[in-house]
Amino acid sequence: MEIIGVRFNRAGKVYYFSPKGEQFNTDDKVIVETVRGLEMGNVVFGNKVIDNLSPDKPIKPVVRKATKDDVSKSEHFRSKEDAAFKTAAAKIAEHNLEMKLVDVEYTFDGSKILFYFTADGRVDFRELVRTLAGMFRTRIEFRQIGVRDESKHMGGYGICGRNLCCSSFLDDFHPVSVKMAKEQGLSLNPTKISGVCGRLMCCLQYEQETYEELLKVTPNVGSIVKTPDGEGVVVDMQVLKGTVKVKFTEGDSTSFKFYDINDLKIVKSR
16 A cells, blocks of 8 residues: 655654555645545655555545645634634633633634643533634634643753653653653652653653663662672662672671673572
């Protein structure tokens, strides 16, 4: 099956479409049909034949390559999003709704306006939708999102000083747990391993697979190991370096020494 990959946002998910025999290149703009109607997206990879592709839904064909008029129309509606945001925010305040407006997005042809918001619970915004529909004279849709999605929409900088992963290149969120931080030897202080969204940092997942493989062959802290200098107890691990710190106790004296894990033999595992 021949497909092309299309993305609708800078760090959005890549969707597959059929090129219908037409040749497309990276960065081409195309018009495709989605569940939201017609949308304009950017081609992230051109024509590619994949034999073992088994999508959940039938792959739709590309409607057409975007024209100058299509690009102009899209830019026209995008230029109206800031004003729509301010109007909606004001109406939310007037209706005394416990919700925080995050982003506003016009569909390609302006037939619908999507408002993204966060809230602690369910919000009855039916009256608000009627008010905004009367003002904008188009279909209105409100979508409640989580705090991680809020950061993805708004962008920002992480504690590393770089742009947030979720808003710059991550196309999807992956499960992250405190166990990952523990296995990587990081501080378990929530303020040090949490992102601007208040959830555990996505980057904890990047090296987790490597740590899991290395931990299988690295003696745990508390294990008794046999070294070239005798038996001792592991008191610290440097997983990525492949070394451990061993404590030797002889009478009243205590000494420490680092060893490569390949030079050790586990006598008793903790």
